[in-house]
Amino acid sequence: MKTGVILISHGSKLSSGNDGLFQVTDMLRAMNQWDIVEAAFLQLAEPGFSEVVKRTVASGANRIVIMPLLLFKGNHVLKDIPEMIEEEKRKYPQVEFFYSSNIGADERIALIAADRIHEVLVEKQHGNRERIEQPQAIVNESFEIIDKLVNLDSAPELHRPIIRRAIHATGDTEYAYNLVFHPLAVETGIRAVKSGKNIITDVNMVKAGITNGPVEKFGGKIICKISDKSVVDKANRLGKTRAIAAMQQSTHEMKDGIIAIGNAPTALFELIDLIKKGLAHPALVIGIPVGFVGAVEAKSALKNITTPYITNTNRKGGSAVAVSIVNAIIKLAKEGQ
Amino acid sequence: MKTGVILISHGSKLSSGNDGLFQVTDMLRAMNQWDIVEAAFLQLAEPGFSEVVKRTVASGANRIVIMPLLLFKGNHVLKDIPEMIEEEKRKYPQVEFFYSSNIGADERIALIAADRIHEVLVEKQHGNRERIEQPQAIVNESFEIIDKLVNLDSAPELHRPIIRRAIHATGDTEYAYNLVFHPLAVETGIRAVKSGKNIITDVNMVKAGITNGPVEKFGGKIICKISDKSVVDKANRLGKTRAIAAMQQSTHEMKDGIIAIGNAPTALFELIDLIKKGLAHPALVIGIPVGFVGAVEAKSALKNITTPYITNTNRKGGSAVAVSIVNAIIKLAKEGQ
Numbered sequence: 001m002k003t004g005v006i007l008i009s010h011g012s013k014l015s016s017g018n019d020g021l022f023q024v025t026d027m028l029r030a031m032n033q034w035d036i037v038e039a040a041f042l043q044l045a046e047p048g049f050s051e052v053v054k055r056t057v058a059s060g061a062n063r064i065v066i067m068p069l070l071l072f073k074g075n076h077v078l079k080d081i082p083e084m085i086e087e088e089k090r091k092y093p094q095v096e097f098f099y100s101s102n103i104g105a106d107e108r109i110a111l112i113a114a115d116r117i118h119e120v121l122v123e124k125q126h127g128n129r130e131r132i133e134q135p136q137a138i139v140n141e142s143f144e145i146i147d148k149l150v151n152l153d154s155a156p157e158l159h160r161p162i163i164r165r166a167i168h169a170t171g172d173t174e175y176a177y178n179l180v181f182h183p184l185a186v187e188t189g190i191r192a193v194k195s196g197k198n199i200i201t202d203v204n205m206v207k208a209g210i211t212n213g214p215v216e217k218f219g220g221k222i223i224c225k226i227s228d229k230s231v232v233d234k235a236n237r238l239g240k241t242r243a244i245a246a247m248q249q250s251t252h253e254m255k256d257g258i259i260a261i262g263n264a265p266t267a268l269f270e271l272i273d274l275i276k277k278g279l280a281h282p283a284l285v286i287g288i289p290v291g292f293v294g295a296v297e298a299k300s301a302l303k304n305i306t307t308p309y310i311t312n313t314n315r316k317g318g319s320a321v322a323v324s325i326v327n328a329i330i331k332l333a334k335e336g337q
Numbered sequence: 338m339k340t341g342v343i344l345i346s347h348g349s350k351l352s353s354g355n356d357g358l359f360q361v362t363d364m365l366r367a368m369n370q371w372d373i374v375e376a377a378f379l380q381l382a383e384p385g386f387s388e389v390v391k392r393t394v395a396s397g398a399n400r401i402v403i404m405p406l407l408l409f410k411g412n413h414v415l416k417d418i419p420e421m422i423e424e425e426k427r428k429y430p431q432v433e434f435f436y437s438s439n440i441g442a443d444e445r446i447a448l449i450a451a452d453r454i455h456e457v458l459v460e461k462q463h464g465n466r467e468r469i470e471q472p473q474a475i476v477n478e479s480f481e482i483i484d485k486l487v488n489l490d491s492a493p494e495l496h497r498p499i500i501r502r503a504i505h506a507t508g509d510t511e512y513a514y515n516l517v518f519h520p521l522a523v524e525t526g527i528r529a530v531k532s533g534k535n536i537i538t539d540v541n542m543v544k545a546g547i548t549n550g551p552v553e554k555f556g557g558k559i560i561c562k563i564s565d566k567s568v569v570d571k572a573n574r575l576g577k578t579r580a581i582a583a584m585q586q587s588t589h590e591m592k593d594g595i596i597a598i599g600n601a602p603t604a605l606f607e608l609i610d611l612i613k614k615g616l617a618h619p620a621l622v623i624g625i626p627v628g629f630v631g632a633v634e635a636k637s638a639l640k641n642i643t644t645p646y647i648t649n650t651n652r653k654g655g656s657a658v659a660v661s662i663v664n665a666i667i668k669l670a671k672e673g674q
Contacts, residue, residue, distance in 0.1 A: 113404055
């Protein structure tokens with residue numbers, strides 16, 4: 001099986017209008033996912049579609065994916081390209097043709113557009129920076145860069161340090177747009193830290209990242225039971241994740257405290273069940289697990305309980321994000337002493 | 338200061354061709370970054386540009402960013418839209434107009450295109466899944482989903498479990514495309530684990546995530562000195578990060594072992610310096626720090642030393658990625674016993 005991919009786009013009379021397609025084609029080649037990746041134009045520029053199909057078949061492709069590198073679903077996507085493909089199918093009956101969706105209104109398009117808007121509104125940084133080794137200078141410079149990439153003016157003041165820390169921890173500006181805060185979340189978290197309540201984490205990685213000095217000074221503890229023998233035994237007995245068993249065994253310690261879940265969707269589901277049953281009473285749930293199985297569903301369920309929460313809206317997240325949010329809240333608690 | 342954003346795109350005679358612009362406009366509105374976000378069409382559809390500018394000015398905008406939601410830099414981007422903006426400037430001299438770049442050949446466009454190609458080649462999953470709570474079933478289902486999202490056939494066999502784990506740990510398919518492996522990296526890592534060498538981490542979060550059972554059974558230790566008193570003192574004395582001091586203090590323990598750096602670019606820079614000076618001799622460096630200051634530069638420097646490495650190419654990464662790579666290597670070592 002030899003797979004060819006043909007990216008097809010409008011052509012332009014200007015070569016600057018055609019360079020982009022070749023650049024994206026090179027990026028797809030660099031992904032090493034398909035045997036052949038070629039670019040073709042609908043009109044006004046070379047090579048044309050028919051010529052590229054011919055060349056791809058000659059190179060031995062027995063299945064060809066045509067990907068319309070077009071943003072929106074107009075006549076080209078719905079009519080012109082399908083007709084052109086039908087013609088090629090008749091010429092090469094031995095080849096299997098697939099027609100993929102176009103780019104479409106993907107959220108990444110909105111993120112690129114946001115970048116372009118910010119770029120033109122702020123001066124872009126130029127030149128080579130010196131290597132910076134002083135810790136506070138690194139954080140300051142990072143935050144300066146972040147503030148040029150995203151505009152947090154419309155975010156409530158208490159949310160901003162949390163959003164900045166999450167972006168800082170991941171390098172990912174999407175946290176400017178998709179962290180979701182219960183209206184009382186941050187105040188509640190600060191109060192919990194200041195009154196010496198515990199912070200319960202789903203995994204040891206999250207525990208290891210939290211700055212425990214101030215928490216202990218206020219009288220709280222950072223607790224993760226996932227490696228406790230009783231938790232491991234219970235999980236094995238039930239055939240469930242250790243994260244589930246750890247939540248069940250921590251209901252006493254979490255009273256009025258903060259739960260930080262950065263890894264296991266199952267821990268978040270279990271916690272929500274415990275809260276609904278009246279068996280767990282945390283003050284704030286930071287639910288930011290990552291993954292393909294259950295993460296989005298668990299986050300969506302979290303937004304339907306009455307306990308204050310901080311979460312995000314897609315499958316991303318993770319220990320580093322959970323830690324960055326907890327540490328930002330701890331810092332706010334320390335500063336507001 | 339009131340900022341308006343106008344996204345401008347081709348129009349289509351088909352409403353399906355115009356819906357996309359409105360959807361992206363809604364996404365930008367949801368980002369809450371600008372006071373006004375509007376959509377306008379160049380031709381064939383309403384509302385037109387001039388009308389939208391009028392409305393935006395009437396809503397009180399005193400600066401307006403025009404963002405061409407067009408993939409490539411053809412006549413519309415270079416000539417038509419600039420001319421239209423000049424006309425509006427004459428009408429509203431009190432308003433500041435900015436013209437941003439178009440979408441362009443951004444790497445995210447290539448990632449979307451790759452998704453579209455995979456979608457048409459594999460059947461998409463449908464329907465609601467039941468909640469899965471059995472640990473191995475979750476991993477299996479995740480890996481099945483990952484294998485539908487990316488095609489790892491062209492990756493060397495030893496790289497595949499590592500790439501899968503990194504995607505699993507982050508929810509981010511970009512690790513299928515931008516992890517970079519020194520040709521001997523994985524074999525070297527497996528050998529180090531099996532011969533009981535140590536694993537040195539930059540931060541405690543990375544240490545906490547590594548499955549230490551098998552490492553200890555082989556005779557190795559997982560070591561992170563960042564909280565050691567001597568390291569903290571040295572860092573304070575030098576005005577450098579604790580991560581730098583921790584690397585300097587760990588050269589003895591890292592001999593022929595694995596270094597996993599998931600957080601601090603400064604640790605990676607320091608390690609590279611130590612290796613170049615002949616003061617450190619690790620077998621494998623997993624250098625995947627995250628951040629806006631120095632991360633990309635440190636990763637690029639890593640690729641220029643002779644020690645085997647695993648890294649990526651942009652500012653993303655982090656503890657979870659470093660841990661997933663180390664744990665995948667440990668699993669390979671265990672299986673190959």
